[in-house]
Amino acid sequence: MMDNPGNNREEGQQVKSSFNWPAVLGSVVLVVALLAVIGVFAWKLGWLSNLAPFSKWSTPEVIELNPSVSSGGTLEEKEYRWSYDGNSFKLTLPIPKDIYDYYRKMERAPIEDYSIYVTHPDDDGVLVYPVAAELKRLAVQKGYDAKETVNFAASFVQNLKYRLEDEEYPNYPVETLFDKGGDCEDTAILAAALLQAMGYDAVLIRFTSPIEGEAGHMAVGVAVPGVSGHYYPYDGKNYYYLETTSPWPLGEMDQGLFSKYNGVSDAIYKMVRAPALRFSGKLEYSVESRWFSDKTVDIGVTVTNWGTAKADDFYVLAFFEGHESGTMSSATYDLAYGHRISGVVTKGIVVPSGGGTLLVQLWLDGEVVDDWILDVS
Numbered sequence: 001m002m003d004n005p006g007n008n009r010e011e012g013q014q015v016k017s018s019f020n021w022p023a024v025l026g027s028v029v030l031v032v033a034l035l036a037v038i039g040v041f042a043w044k045l046g047w048l049s050n051l052a053p054f055s056k057w058s059t060p061e062v063i064e065l066n067p068s069v070s071s072g073g074t075l076e077e078k079e080y081r082w083s084y085d086g087n088s089f090k091l092t093l094p095i096p097k098d099i100y101d102y103y104r105k106m107e108r109a110p111i112e113d114y115s116i117y118v119t120h121p122d123d124d125g126v127l128v129y130p131v132a133a134e135l136k137r138l139a140v141q142k143g144y145d146a147k148e149t150v151n152f153a154a155s156f157v158q159n160l161k162y163r164l165e166d167e168e169y170p171n172y173p174v175e176t177l178f179d180k181g182g183d184c185e186d187t188a189i190l191a192a193a194l195l196q197a198m199g200y201d202a203v204l205i206r207f208t209s210p211i212e213g214e215a216g217h218m219a220v221g222v223a224v225p226g227v228s229g230h231y232y233p234y235d236g237k238n239y240y241y242l243e244t245t246s247p248w249p250l251g252e253m254d255q256g257l258f259s260k261y262n263g264v265s266d267a268i269y270k271m272v273r274a275p276a277l278r279f280s281g282k283l284e285y286s287v288e289s290r291w292f293s294d295k296t297v298d299i300g301v302t303v304t305n306w307g308t309a310k311a312d313d314f315y316v317l318a319f320f321e322g323h324e325s326g327t328m329s330s331a332t333y334d335l336a337y338g339h340r341i342s343g344v345v346t347k348g349i350v351v352p353s354g355g356g357t358l359l360v361q362l363w364l365d366g367e368v369v370d371d372w373i374l375d376v377s
Contacts, residue, residue, distance in 0.1 A: 060333070060343035065304070066122075067105040073098025078180060082159035084152050087142070091134060091156070095178050099126055103172040109306035111276055114170050114185055114204055114218065115269040118193045119308045123174045131177070132197035146224050150242070151249050153198060154220075157191040158247045168215070185218040187244035192220050196271050200224070203239050205232060206267040210260070217257065219243055221268065227251050230258075234268045276307030277314055277362055278370045280340060285358075287351065287376065295351040297376055299360060302342040305335045314364040318346045320356040320376075351376055 075094040082089055103123065109116060135156060139149040161181030171179070171186040173193045182190075188204055195202040201223040208216045221232050221239025229251020231238040240251040248254065253263070284300040299318055305311050312334050319327035330346040349358065355377035362370040 060341050060345075062335070062339055062341045064339050065107050066338045067102055073101070076100075076178070078178065080156065080159075080180070082156055084155040085142075085148075089138060089156075091131070093127070093131065093177065095174065096126060099123060100174055100178045103174050106172070108169045109276065109278075111278060111306055112206065112267065113269050113276065114189055114206075115192075115271050115274075116276060116306060116308055117170050117172050117189045118196065118204070118271050119273045120172060121273075121308065123172060124197070127174050127177060128193050128197050132194045135194065136198050147227055147250060149198070150195065150200060150222050150224060153194055154191055154242055154244065154250070155247060157187050157194070157244050160187060160190075162187075162245050184245050188218040188220050191242065191244045192271055195220070195222060201237070201239075202271055203234060204269040204271070205239070205241065205265045206269070207261040207264075208266045217261065222250060224250065229253075230263070232265055232268060235270070239268070273308040275305050275309050275311035275335075275337060275364065276369075277303055277305055277311050277335070277364050279360075279362060279372055280304040281342075283360060283372050283374060285374065285376070296347075297349050297351055297358065298345065298347040299349070299358075299374075300343055300345045301360065301362075301372075302340060303333075303335065303344055303362065304340040305337050308337050310337060311335045311364055314362065314369075316344055316346050317361045317363060318349050318358060320349065320352050320358055323350070323352055323356070326350045 074097045076097050078093045078095055080091045080093065099122075132153075135153045136149065139152050142152075144152055160176070162183065163179070163181045164183050168183075170189060171182050173190045176182040176186045176190045181187075192202045192204055203221045205219045205221045206216065207218070220242040221234070222242055223237045223239050227240045227250055230241045230253045231251065232241065233239075241253050242248075242250050243253065243257075246254070280302045285297055287295060287297050289295045299316075301316060303314070303316075313332045314335065315332045316330040317327055318329075326349060328346050328349045330344050333341060333344065335341055346360075355375070358374040358376050360372040360374065361368045
C-alpha cells in the first residue's frame with residue numbers, strides 16, 4: 001500500500017507561527033509612550049492636579065502633643081508654712097511625681113495668653129481643687145469674709161520662694177507647688193487657679209516693660225464687691241489688683257511697680273477654657289507653571305491647638321496682596337486641644353504677573369488668629 005502524500009511530514013515537525021511579536025511589542029511601547037505624553041500634558045494644563053500621584057501633600061496627619069503619663073508613680077510630700085493676720089498655718093501636700101513629670105515634659109506654647117496654664121484640666125482634681133478646698137476650709141474656720149479669704153489664699157502663694165529659672169517659661173500650677181516657688185507669672189498662674197477653684201472671678205493681668213528686652217510683670221485681678229483700691233476694668237467688672245510675689249493685700253500696688261508701668265496693663269486674660277490655634281513649623285509651598293494657564297502656588301501648613309478646648313471648623317485662606325478676589329481656601333478642620341495637624345493645604349492661588357506678597361491667614365470663629373507673609377516671584 002502506498003503512503004498518503006498528505007501525511008508525508010516528519011513526526012514532531014512544528015508549524016511556523018505567522019504572529020509578528022516585534023511589531024506587537026513596538027505598538028505597545030508606542031501606546032504607553034503616547035499615554036505618558038498625554039498624562040504629562042494633562043498635568044501641565046492642571047487637569048490632574050488634584051489626583052493623589054500628582055499631589056505634593058498627602059492626607060493631613062494629626063498628632064498628640066501631651067506626653068504620656070506613667071502609672072504607679074511615687075508621692076513626694078511637700079510641706080508649706082506661712083503666716084496671715086498674726087496666725088501661722090501649715091499645709092502638707094502629697095504630690096504625685098508622675099503628674100509633675102507629665103507637666104514638666106509639656107511643650108510650652110508660643111503665646112502670651114497664660115490662661116491656658118490655669119485652665120488646663122489634668123491637674124485640677126489631683127492638686128488644684130484639693131488645695132483650694134483646704135484653703136477655703138481654713139478661711140471659713142477663721143471666719144474670714146470674701147476679701148479676707150482672697151488675701152488669705154494669696155498669702156499662701158506669696159510666701160513661696162521667688163525664683164528665676166535658667167530657661168524662662170511659664171509653669172503649670174503643679175510645677176510651682178512641687179518646686180515651692182517660681183517667678184511672677186508662675187505664682188500668678190497658681191494664685192489664679194486656686195482662686196478660681198474657690199469660686200472667685202479672677203483674671204491674669206500682664207504688664208510689658210517699657211525697656212526693650214526686659215521682662216515684664218504679671219499679677220492677678222479679682223472681682224470682689226466692697227473692695228477699694230487699684231483696679232482694672234474689664235468686661236463690665238472691676239478686677240482689683242493682687243500681687244503674688246510679695247505680701248501686698250488685694251487692691252494695693254507697690255508704688256515703684258506702679259511708676260514703672262504707669263499703672264497701665266497691656267493685656268487681661270479671662271480664665272476660660274478656649275482653643276488657641278497657631279501656625280507651627282514653616283510654611284511649605286510649590287509654584288506651578290502650566291502651559292496656557294496662569295502660574296499658581298500651592299501651600300501646606302501645620303497648625304497647633306495650644307488651648308484647652310477643641311477648635312471647630314477652622315480653615316486657612318491665602319491670597320496675594322491687592323488680589324483678594326483670587327482668595328483660595330483650605331478645607332475646614334476640627335482639632336482637639338493639645339494636638340497638631342500637618343498637611344493643611346490651600347491650592348491654586350494665582351500668582352500675579354511679576355509675583356507679589358502672599359498672605360496666609362488662619363481663621364477660627366470668624367476671626368484671623370494667626371497669619372504668615374511670603375514673597376513669591
